[in-house]
Amino acid sequence: MTHTIEKQLLPIIQKKLLSNSFVIAHESGNTKNSGPFSLENEIAYMKKQALANGAFTSHWVGGGGRIIQIAQTGKIQFGAGKLANPHAYAQVELARTTNLTWFQRDYQAYIWLLQKLAAEAGIPHTLNSGTTLSSKGIKTHHWISRHLGGTTHTDPDTYLLQQNISLAQFSKDLAKTNQTAPTPIPTVSKLNQLYHLVVKGDSLWSIAKTYHTTLTWLKMINNLSSETILIGQNLIISMEQPKATTLSQNDLIKLVQKKLKIEQDGLFGPLTKQALIKLIQQNNGSTIDGYWGPKTASKMRILKNRSTGQDVYAVQAFLLGKRYPLIGMPDSYFGLNTTQAVKKFQTTCGLLSDGIVGPKACQKLFS
Known part of the structure; x- marks a missing residue:
């Protein structure tokens, strides 16, 4: 196969x-x-x-x-x-x-x-x-x-x-010939861990501060011998991922706002939406203005199961803000829970419920 x-x-x-x-x-x-x-x-x-x-x-x-x-x-x-x-x-x-x-x-x-x-x-x-x-x-x-x-x-x-x-x-x-293809793998969203995707400007110290943890802890659970981290690297933040059932909508949005380094009011308002769209624009090379328009849309890649990246994080956060809850915090990994949330959103919007975030889903989600 x-x-x-x-x-x-x-x-x-x-x-x-x-x-x-x-x-x-x-x-x-x-x-x-x-x-x-x-x-x-x-x-x-x-x-x-x-x-x-x-x-x-x-x-x-x-x-x-x-x-x-x-x-x-x-x-x-x-x-x-x-x-x-x-x-x-x-x-x-x-x-x-x-x-x-x-x-x-x-x-x-x-x-x-x-x-x-x-x-x-x-x-x-x-x-x-x-x-x-x-x-x-x-x-x-x-x-x-x-x-x-x-x-x-x-x-x-x-x-x-x-x-x-x-x-x-x-x-x-x-x-041998006719090797058997692997079956679908367990998604990261099922693992009992919380992750942070390293972006430009991140340091191990700033990540520790954002998540109210310590450098020593982050180095230990990630097997780091120094404080050097790489853009695109996924760091384990904690061994237990917060559950949507134990955190309120406001608390979850505050954690998103904390990552975005904006005011943590727990409201999914214009400033939070603009910051998330800027995250996408930084990721795909668009002009960084915080507004969803044709130029940004044209550079947006199609996201689906097992996609990773800051654009995935933004999609997850928008779904959370529009009350299509994920199990736990957005984690930049497009797993089973994200797929299910996307399908529910697509059904509500009258789109084909395939769990794939394409141009039509983006237009409904971000505009």
Whole structure:
């Protein structure tokens, strides 16, 4: 079964390959990033590195079977050392997770993608065959280190073994055909945690102040060794997400206003709406004036299940303000609860109740 490859291509120039000899299998190696947003956090970090002329690969897999492409295949990527990079058609990273169900779906997508890329490159999908540059096929980063050099990494061997996948099993799975696509994953909104999506101007100190917590707590629950945070990173704020049943409408709106850094009066009035529309405009590159108009609408992307971002947060907050309650606070993740709220809103407005926020839903919601 076919998987969807989400494209978030970097605005960078990639040089031509010397040959299409390999597809390289990696994993993040980041033991401190294995939560529900590990995929998004790894991609945010790698994009920053790539734009600073650092390391990057073509694809990431994680989040319960998601596949995201950030660089072109068939052109040089910088993920496996100077000797292998000019010969790697594609390089695939696997984000870590401590959720067994998510790993199983990640692994299925990983196998499917490696096979697909090998077919595109015209090379066999055998694993680690041979010992030289002429031995075409799928290679682990460890194989590159051992036989070509130019790098010392040994992934993804250890991580796969921790998940009870030996290299022999990995090789057998790559040799199979008709891999089964993963089933839908549990949404983040069901997890008993509260998150904050880092935006420009945020600091760990300001986030701690906003949520009435401490730097020490945020560093501990996010496994941070310093106070450095990245735009696009999702931080765990608390291990228990406030429920709509225990917080009043005014209290929930006050928390939204606190995030927006505006007066916390608990009323969903013009100032709150303008601040949320500014959030969207900052996200999509529109003129930041706080008003919903044709130019802002034209740049608004379509949002649906598993979308993430500040525009998702704004949609959730508007739904909350219009009394289509979510379970808990807006969290920038378009999960099951958000989908249900959108469907109710669409039904009320006489729109197709599909749970997808497109142009018509945006017009009704924001204007």
